[in-house]
Amino acid sequence: MTKTVSFITENFDKYDPNSIDSYLNINGFTAVRKAITTLSSGEIINIAKSATIKGRGGAAYDTGRKWGQAAAVQGDNKVVICNADEGEPCTFKDRSILSKDPFRLIEGMIIAGYTVGAQNGYIYLREEYRHLKSLIKNAIKETMEKGFLGKNILGTNFSFHIHLHSGAGAYVCGEGSTLIESIEGKSGRPRIKPPYIKECGLFQLPTLVNNVETLAAVTAFIQNGTDDYIKYGTKLSPGTKIISLAGNVNKPGTYEIPFGITLREIIYDIGGGVVDNNKLKLCQLGGASGTIGSDSILDTPYTYEDLEKVGLIVGSGGILVVDDRTRVIDFVKSIQDFFIHESCGKCTPCREGNRQIAKIIDRFVQGTSGVNDLDTAERFANIMKNCSFCGLGETAQNVLLSAIKIFPDEFKRLEAVGK
Incomplete structure (x- = not known):
């Protein structure tokens, strides 16, 4: 099995992201x-639906189903939002798409708008990516000048506009309804559901929210076909995933991998192993809200x-490697x-x-x-998990709960010291 592939990332470093003509020279906007x-x-x-692609922001909701539900909502004025907040620690794969292939993302937004019947799209860009604002603004401008955005796109009755909105650096704004509150100029706090975003989202309009990678992936398999996409991966997890590999590895970075390769292959073959040949202590998948695993799960396929099955998640695609120089409690x-x-x-609760x-913990x-x-901390963590208002509170204690389960001896030693 190939360790890395180039399907969603096929355009990386093949054109000038500042030039739409450069993008058109490599068959850009074929998908649109x-x-x-x-x-x-x-x-x-x-x-x-045939590609069975799950949302790549972390929730893993089936994209085809989500688009079908959004298209079925009645409304003359709908909205598509690209969630480019990417506030999850150890996650930077969307940044790679935004910086290396912004036009592919814009294609995905146009296709999403056409599919669900939207007239406006918003890119919600995290504050820390402000250095990419001029690049994205230029991509939007040039796309409009070439007739792929604006009124009557390609001579059809479909009209679509894209707007860029910057966040202010709040992690919680990665949640859909909180992001919408932020765009509307309010404090970034989650909304009560129902009503659901698909029915009453931005400015109380029917709204579809998708992650950067999800939209870029749709562009790729509309252009190249789903057969070329699902030939990768496994039966239950077909296709590819862009991961962010970081921490105590020799070759951190953004990689597109086929589902099904093992964590050992990702860390040791793609990532070049643990720095200074240290022993792997733990790895965390899916960002700060993800659970952790010890070296015993290294041969688990990434699906x-x-x-x-081993208590881990794909989540946002982040894989953080921590070696044995770090104590579990410090992490x-x-x-x-x-x-x-x-x-x-x-x-x-949160x-x-x-x-x-x-x-x-202190x-x-x-x-x-x-x-x-320890019993009190575990009890509080479970209350948060079951009673918090949004995903932040529900997942904030994933690390603590998984650490207590996987490294019980570490806590027992610390308890003994405390006595």
């Missing part, structure tokens, strides 16, 4: 032409179903500090749960933990 002039909305939805503390900083404070758990770090501290 094909979609708008030869395919119906239903046919595009069926293509997405949705196989990772789930847990770094994640806890992050979530305290990023919690929006709207709901009590706001107070994070704060109280942080105090307990006692473990300092060697002053009490007899019941």
